[in-house]
């Protein structure tokens with residue numbers, strides 16, 4: 001039994017195979033974004049890809065050179081490069097919040113009491129209740145992942161980068177995409193437009209409520225009004241890379257628009273373990289020697305102990321796992 005739904009592209013009539021959980025998807029022939037009811041969705045934007053296979057190889061090389069310092073990673077091999085268009089929703093809005101509450105704090109006050117030779121100043125703590133009546137007014141662009149509980153490497157980490165790069169997004173153009181890089185695959189979104197708007201609204205309300213709570217000890221009233229100014233289906237180009245080193249596979253994800261490394265795994269090699277453990281032994285030994293010679297100074301052994309514990313923890317954390325994750 002096939003769960004694939006058959007569609008016809010409303011733009012170019014090409015046949016489309018769609019998973020039942022897909023709420024918005026793209027025609028592979030013309031790129032048209034299509035909603036689950038078969039209608040077009042035209043507010044589709046993209047961060048333009050600027051990378052290619054050659055640049056990817058250089059970025060990976062540079063990453064391993066820099067982050068692989070002291071690890072002796074020689075002879076790694078890139079085994080897989082998959083350029084993927086990852087789906088996001090960007091909900092833009094004008095948000096306005098009015099909140100009322102009070103802020104309680106203590107203030108130290110000095111005052112003069114008594115007269116004549118009994119005259120003196122006293123210092124006292126006073127609890128102050130200050131009424132707060134404030135407005136928040138802002139233009140927002142809230143980014144949502146298009147897929148729930150995603151297992152795509154690095155996907156949830158891209159959100160903040162996408163928010164920062166969203167001003168550079170351009171209306172999607174299939175020909176331009178092909179001219180930039182032919183190999184990209186679309187990922188569809190499981191979140192539909194309505195859910196995106198609802199989630200976007202919740203983020204704004206929660207954010208403004210949190211701002212009010214930071215400003216007040218107690219919030220009496222907090223009312224938010226939100227006007228949607230546009231909801232965009234946004235694709236971000238992400239290059240997913242796998243490279244092999246001594247039979248193990250390591251992954252990287254690179255944003256195709258800015259070339260930023262979203263996340264990358266790097267081997268923890270034997271060379272690295274040896275260097276790291278030797279350094280640890282030296283530092284711990286040094287701490288021991290110091291506390292022996294400065295026994296009279298009580299804080300020296302304490303500081304040495306703290307340093308030793310911190311270094312020991314860091315060593316354990318970093319040298320006995322198979323790979324490090326760098327972002």
Ligand SMILES: [Zn+2]
Nearest residue numbers: 009012027030
């Ligand atoms: Zn089409």
